[in-house]
Amino acid sequence: DSGVTQTPKHLITATGQRVTLRCSPRSGDLSVYWYQQSLDQGLQFLIQYYNGEERAKGNILERFSAQQFPDLHSELNLSSLELGDSALYFCASSVGTSRTGELFFGEGSRLTVL
Amino acid sequence: QKEVEQDPGPLSVPEGAIVSLNCTYSNSAFQYFMWYRQYSRKGPELLMYTYSSGNKEDGRFTAQVDKSSKYISLFIRDSHPCDSATYLCATRVASGGGADGLTFGKGTHLIIQP
Numbered sequence: 001d002s003g004v005t006q007t008p009k010h011l012i013t014a015t016g017q018r019v020t021l022r023c024s025p026r027s028g029d030l031s032v033y034w035y036q037q038s039l040d041q042g043l044q045f046l047i048q049y050y051n052g053e054e055r056a057k058g059n060i061l062e063r064f065s066a067q068q069f070p071d072l073h074s075e076l077n078l079s080s081l082e083l084g085d086s087a088l089y090f091c092a093s094s095v096g097t098s099r100t101g102e103l104f105f106g107e108g109s110r111l112t113v114l
Numbered sequence: 115q116k117e118v119e120q121d122p123g124p125l126s127v128p129e130g131a132i133v134s135l136n137c138t139y140s141n142s143a144f145q146y147f148m149w150y151r152q153y154s155r156k157g158p159e160l161l162m163y164t165y166s167s168g169n170k171e172d173g174r175f176t177a178q179v180d181k182s183s184k185y186i187s188l189f190i191r192d193s194h195p196c197d198s199a200t201y202l203c204a205t206r207v208a209s210g211g212g213a214d215g216l217t218f219g220k221g222t223h224l225i226i227q228p
Contacts, residue, residue, distance in 0.1 A: 002159065042219065042221060043158070043221075045215025046215075056215055058215050090157050090158075102148075103160065104159075104160075105159065107155070108156075
């Protein structure tokens with residue numbers, strides 16, 4: 001158990017809808033990262049927050065947004081969903097900004113868009 | 115060309131064999147190199163981390179980085195069926211604040227046959 005909690009584990013929704021994925025980092029970790037994993041693209045970095053502030057952006061679509069709250073939990077909002085958004089979404093956390101690359105991943109939220 | 119290339123496999127070897135997993139990368143700015151292991155339906159977990167070129171050993175695992183050829187390797191000695199998983203290589207640049215996500219390969223699916 002990595003200590004990172006993600007909810008929901010599974011989500012099935014329709015095209016055009018909006019969903020919110022939630023992540024609680026490990027106790028004491030200030031950084032939260034969101035990744036998308038699909039069969040064809042692999043694990044893609046979306047966005048990073050550090051202590052409530054956005055620190056880095058990767059391949060995140062404009063239809064997606066995220067935030068980190070004062071209690072350090074984070075939410076990833078996906079809107080105007082398309083079939084291609086079906087994927088596993090992982091949250092990871094680290095104490096700081098992870099110079100060594102040691103990220104602790106949750107078990108993921110599997111999103112299916114029909 | 116993707117920044118990190120990795121053969122997806124599957125790679126199937128008999129129990130006890132030495133396993134060699136490899137990645138190539140294109141960005142010469144990458145300085146940190148990691149190997150993550152991902153079991154089915156789980157999030158990735160960090161196995162090995164190396165900085166710049168060289169070897170690093172941890173039990174049955176050896177990570178090797180050759181920056182001149184932009185080649186990353188992971189060797190597993192005395193392989194066990196429990197080593198069956200997907201192995202992802204990951205890299206990142208040495209930015210000052212570490213405020214960037216990792217770039218992952220797509221992963222190699224490894225099967226250790228009992």
